[in-house]
Amino acid sequence: MPCLDAKEDLTHLLILRFQQMMSDGVLRPGTKLPSERELAVHFKVDRSTLRPALKVLEMMGVIQQKIGDGSYLNQDASSVLAMPMEFLFLLDGTSIEELTELRLLIEPALAARAAERVTSDDIALLRQSIKELESSKQDRVKLIASDLLFHRAIFEASGNRLTGRLFHTIHRAMLNMMMTSQLVDLEHTVSFHKPICAAIEQCNPALASKLMAAHLKDAARLLDQIRRQEKERDLRQHFTTAKSGLVKKGNSARRLMSPVLFAKKNSIRL
Amino acid sequence: MPCLDAKEDLTHLLILRFQQMMSDGVLRPGTKLPSERELAVHFKVDRSTLRPALKVLEMMGVIQQKIGDGSYLNQDASSVLAMPMEFLFLLDGTSIEELTELRLLIEPALAARAAERVTSDDIALLRQSIKELESSKQDRVKLIASDLLFHRAIFEASGNRLTGRLFHTIHRAMLNMMMTSQLVDLEHTVSFHKPICAAIEQCNPALASKLMAAHLKDAARLLDQIRRQEKERDLRQHFTTAKSGLVKKGNSARRLMSPVLFAKKNSIRL
DNA sequence: GTGCTTTATTGGTATTACCTAATGTGCTGC
DNA sequence: GCAGCACATTAGGTAATACCAATAAAGCAC
Numbered sequence: 001m002p003c004l005d006a007k008e009d010l011t012h013l014l015i016l017r018f019q020q021m022m023s024d025g026v027l028r029p030g031t032k033l034p035s036e037r038e039l040a041v042h043f044k045v046d047r048s049t050l051r052p053a054l055k056v057l058e059m060m061g062v063i064q065q066k067i068g069d070g071s072y073l074n075q076d077a078s079s080v081l082a083m084p085m086e087f088l089f090l091l092d093g094t095s096i097e098e099l100t101e102l103r104l105l106i107e108p109a110l111a112a113r114a115a116e117r118v119t120s121d122d123i124a125l126l127r128q129s130i131k132e133l134e135s136s137k138q139d140r141v142k143l144i145a146s147d148l149l150f151h152r153a154i155f156e157a158s159g160n161r162l163t164g165r166l167f168h169t170i171h172r173a174m175l176n177m178m179m180t181s182q183l184v185d186l187e188h189t190v191s192f193h194k195p196i197c198a199a200i201e202q203c204n205p206a207l208a209s210k211l212m213a214a215h216l217k218d219a220a221r222l223l224d225q226i227r228r229q230e231k232e233r234d235l236r237q238h239f240t241t242a243k244s245g246l247v248k249k250g251n252s253a254r255r256l257m258s259p260v261l262f263a264k265k266n267s268i269r270l
Numbered sequence: 271m272p273c274l275d276a277k278e279d280l281t282h283l284l285i286l287r288f289q290q291m292m293s294d295g296v297l298r299p300g301t302k303l304p305s306e307r308e309l310a311v312h313f314k315v316d317r318s319t320l321r322p323a324l325k326v327l328e329m330m331g332v333i334q335q336k337i338g339d340g341s342y343l344n345q346d347a348s349s350v351l352a353m354p355m356e357f358l359f360l361l362d363g364t365s366i367e368e369l370t371e372l373r374l375l376i377e378p379a380l381a382a383r384a385a386e387r388v389t390s391d392d393i394a395l396l397r398q399s400i401k402e403l404e405s406s407k408q409d410r411v412k413l414i415a416s417d418l419l420f421h422r423a424i425f426e427a428s429g430n431r432l433t434g435r436l437f438h439t440i441h442r443a444m445l446n447m448m449m450t451s452q453l454v455d456l457e458h459t460v461s462f463h464k465p466i467c468a469a470i471e472q473c474n475p476a477l478a479s480k481l482m483a484a485h486l487k488d489a490a491r492l493l494d495q496i497r498r499q500e501k502e503r504d505l506r507q508h509f510t511t512a513k514s515g516l517v518k519k520g521n522s523a524r525r526l527m528s529p530v531l532f533a534k535k536n537s538i539r540l
Numbered sequence: 541g542t543g544c545t546t547t548a549t550t551g552g553t554a555t556t557a558c559c560t561a562a563t564g565t566g567c568t569g570c
Numbered sequence: 571g572c573a574g575c576a577c578a579t580t581a582g583g584t585a586a587t588a589c590c591a592a593t594a595a596a597g598c599a600c
Contacts, residue, residue: 009551011552015353019357022357023360029361036581037581037582046553046555048318048554048555049552049554051582052325053325055326060357065582067582068562069561070581070582077357077360081355081358083330084350084354088347088435091344091346092435102433105379105433160368162372280583306551316584316586317585318587319584321551336550336551336593337591338594340550341550541600542599542600543600547595549594551592551593552590552591553588553590554589554590555586557585559585561582562582567577569573569575
């Protein structure tokens, strides 16, 4: 059985068996899984060995575990890429430039497609997202959610689920990253979304594409601007507080971490 | 601390703390983590609680665990999306059409960029991939690896790591899916790769883009053809073997699964 | 100094026990 | 007969412990 991967710890094997069962149609979206205790017996492993495998599936958004109830295979893959994408950004140190470049490469094209295939349902969703955006004064969380909704509506209108998943995830991770910035400006965002929506409603692909490109470029410009300001502020702080030159992020996203943990020979140190 | 997600089981919290540590620069790519026993003490949880969290990170390609040695934070995110993407395909039932559509939307553009930015290193990689492709007679695994190498070379030449990661993963998952088909034809693949490589070397973006699009369309056509054949064959088998109408995949990818497991009231049944 | 052996360390697995939350059942009271 | 509450069952979540297997580092012999 040739395969590109090859590990051998039980966790991985169990996950492979799960995958196999899914592709064989034994497990279908929405089905309730047997209890951990039963599964452990079936797979001939201890429950404490099975649990990590199930936890991996849950954290990747493949299943959902409910205490006192059981585990269910998710209906769709809407959240499968969320966490991995965040780690991708962290590990690769993905820059806003890269993100923007990718989005510019594809979202205008998607907007154009949306303008070609759009249905009345899609239009309703688009309008709703704009309405929500307008009504979410100062509420950053709601504002960002509305922004996401707008772009997701376009993805759906474009008619390719896979592409939608991908870019929804990217968009979301991006917004999560800049959650702490003051960036997202209500009027500003609306002023871009409205014409795009209109172009799609009028089934004008060329215009939709062009406007979307402008929107993304503008967002990138704003992001870059904010970043410069933060950098500057950090620099000032660096000199005023006279602290040692420990690397610091611009915003106060630090939490949950007690500062001086870990002090070992060749392991991590701070 | 506003955040789009919100769970509260320890596993998730631990992963969040890990993420935080990474974004704070406490954990940097390549560092060796403290042992599970130490980490468990630091996080004030039992080792058996910490393990699933670490396992999630390993399965997502964030860390690498070595028995008798320790855990290391990976250098890059090259494998972070691999497993999630496979589950995405499984859960969403992603079709070859969707995949092809997405690739057609972006890979020609990437080939064009590659033609603009290509360096001598990139060209060397491209040529090597073609050489490997030619030398991998009948060895399907090597053949597929060469194919992957070719496209990855283009991604790298295009200069956007994020895009490269994304499409490498998609490409890989796609190949993994069709691993069992006889599809991949040596001469055929080479006949497409060579001119694309040439166009990139000559710094001809328009040509590179056009050829890449042709390559993808051709691959999609072949895939579709194969699929029809398999469907037909399955249909024949269905009638000759007189078995009950259990869902079956065309190829013999089934393994690891004993057929009649699980028979419970409202849980999965087969 | 080189090469082997030993040993401490690390992740992997199994066993057990107990907690909390959800479900379902049956009893009670109206 | 039906509504509503109490309880027992069952699910996943966590902890504690013991032991296995693989690795790497330390020590020893040559």
